[in-house]
Amino acid sequence: MSIKESFTGWVHDAQDRICKALESADGRAGFREDSWERDGDGGGGRSRVIEKGKIFEKGGVNTSVVHGELPELIRKRFGVTQGWFYACGISLVLHPESPMIPTVHANFRYFELYEKEDGDPVDAWFGGGADLTPYYLFEEDARHFHQIYKTACDRFHPELYPRFKIECDRYFHNKHRGESRGIGGIFFDYLRSGQEQNLEFWHDMTTACGDAFLSSYLPLVERRKNELWGDEERYFQELRRGRYVEFNLIHDRGTLFGLKTGGRIESILMSLPPRVRWDYNDHPEPDTRQAVLLDVLKNPRDWV
Numbered sequence: 538m539s540i541k542e543s544f545t546g547w548v549h550d551a552q553d554r555i556c557k558a559l560e561s562a563d564g565r566a567g568f569r570e571d572s573w574e575r576d577g578d579g580g581g582g583r584s585r586v587i588e589k590g591k592i593f594e595k596g597g598v599n600t601s602v603v604h605g606e607l608p609e610l611i612r613k614r615f616g617v618t619q620g621w622f623y624a625c626g627i628s629l630v631l632h633p634e635s636p637m638i639p640t641v642h643a644n645f646r647y648f649e650l651y652e653k654e655d656g657d658p659v660d661a662w663f664g665g666g667a668d669l670t671p672y673y674l675f676e677e678d679a680r681h682f683h684q685i686y687k688t689a690c691d692r693f694h695p696e697l698y699p700r701f702k703i704e705c706d707r708y709f710h711n712k713h714r715g716e717s718r719g720i721g722g723i724f725f726d727y728l729r730s731g732q733e734q735n736l737e738f739w740h741d742m743t744t745a746c747g748d749a750f751l752s753s754y755l756p757l758v759e760r761r762k763n764e765l766w767g768d769e770e771r772y773f774q775e776l777r778r779g780r781y782v783e784f785n786l787i788h789d790r791g792t793l794f795g796l797k798t799g800g801r802i803e804s805i806l807m808s809l810p811p812r813v814r815w816d817y818n819d820h821p822e823p824d825t826r827q828a829v830l831l832d833v834l835k836n837p838r839d840w841v
Contacts, residue, residue, distance in 0.1 A: 540661070540740050544647045545602055545625045547744050549583075551645075552600045552627055556585055558751050559593070559631070562758055566590030568598065573801045579605035584804040588811075592638070592762060596631035597807035606654070610797045621651040623658075626665070627747065628791065630808040631754075636774035637764035639671035639678070639719070640781065641754050642808070644791060645747040647740075663739040664726035666701065667750060668709050669757075670719030670781060672774040674830045676840075678757045679720050683840040685753035686723045686746060693742045701725045706837045711784050716834040718784045722753075773827050778813040785809065 556568045566587050574581035582601030587593050604623040612620060626646030633640070645665035649658040669682045683702070690698035705724035710717050723746065728739040785792055785808055795805040821827035 540736055541623060541625070541647065541649060544663075544740055544744070547747070548600050548602075548625055548627045548645070551744075551747055552583065552585065552598055555627075555629065555751060556598050558755065559587065559596070559598070562755055563587065563590040563592045566593065571803070573804065575603050575605070575801075579603055582801065582804060584801065584807065586807055590634075592633055592635070592758060594632050594634040595807075595811045596629070597804070598627070598629040599804050599807065600627050601625065601804070607650075608797050611794065615650065617650075619652070621654050621656075623649040623651075624794075628808075629750075632778070632810045633758070635762065635764065636672040636766050636770040637761040638758055639669050640778075640810070641667070641669055643667035643747070643750050645743050647743075661729065661736060662726070663728045663736075663743045665743055665746065666705055666722060666724035667746070667753065668705055668719055668722035668724065669754075670777075671830065672777050673770065673826055674720070674833060675761070678760065679838075679840045681756060682720075682722060682753050685749050687841050689746050689749040690723065690742070692745060693738065697742070698723065702839075709784065711780055711788070713787070714780060714783070716780070716831070717837055718781060718834075720833060720840070721837060772814075773821070775812055775814040776816060776819060777830075778810040779815045782809055782813055 560567050566589060568585040568587045571584045572581065573584065580601070580603040582599060582603070584597065584599045586597045588595050602625040605621065607615070607617070607620040607622050612618065624646065626644060628644040630642045631640065643666070647663050648661065650660040651657070652659050667686060669679070671678065687698040690701060701723035702721060705721040706717060708724045709719060709721065730736040792805060821831060
């Protein structure tokens with residue numbers, strides 16, 4: 538079995554496993570599935586969305602397997618005059634209703650590039666990661682989330698987690714705000730065969746990190762689902778969700794790729810939260826829990 542076939546199979550299996558576990562954790566809502574096809578007979582995907590649940594106000598666990606000729610914008614980015622591609626991946630975002638439970642995002646993907654249609658790949662790489670966006674900081678939750686991914690990465694090499702953690706802090710950063718989107722996690726991209734490792738190594742590492750998602754996040758849901766909250770906490774959550782939207786629409790490369798390659802708009806934008814606000818020049822009062830979170834977002838920490 539080729540790497541492309543193996544990873545594509547893993548993507549679909551991971552979607553099924555994750556959705557089943559999240560439905561069990563929510564206890565009320567289930568996922569609604571839409572299958573879609575890309576224009577021009579270039580593959581498609583399965584979008585699964587959960588809404589108005591006991592735990593999850595909105596969330597999605599999407600898979601896509603798309604292929605075809607590279608759009609002009611992507612050709613320029615890769616520095617090629619022509620080319621074809623194959624891309625498959627799983628992407629998920631969960632927005633709990635409770636401000637005490639963090640939003641979470643994860644994405645794991647594989648890309649092949651060809652000089653001619655139906656040719657052999659001339660380049661291939663893995664990318665992905667997972668990151669946590671709390672609204673109220675519980676340090677033990679941050680340590681747990683990071684420790685799970687450190688353990689997954691350490692199975693392959695002890696230098697991977699520190700490297701991917703730094704890349705995550707760099708990538709999920711709202712440069713125009715001077716603050717991180719959340720407390721990070723891991724992020725990696727363009728992991729190719731080369732002097733460092735071969736493509737099979739990166740396949741196994743990527744799927745191991747993807748398999749760690751449920752153990753990284755569901756314990757946090759269980760810990761925080763009974764925490765009390767009210768209008769003040771909800772208000773701050775909606776302000777912070779505004780920053781989440783800003784990152785996804787201004788900086789996120791995955792959003793840009795999906796929009797420029799004929800992806801399904803509803804699936805691409807499912808990452809946006811259902812309730813969000815932008816209030817003019819709002820700043821938390823000093824020494825509040827809101828101010829503590831903002832300080833961490835401006836000064837990323839090492840959690841493990």
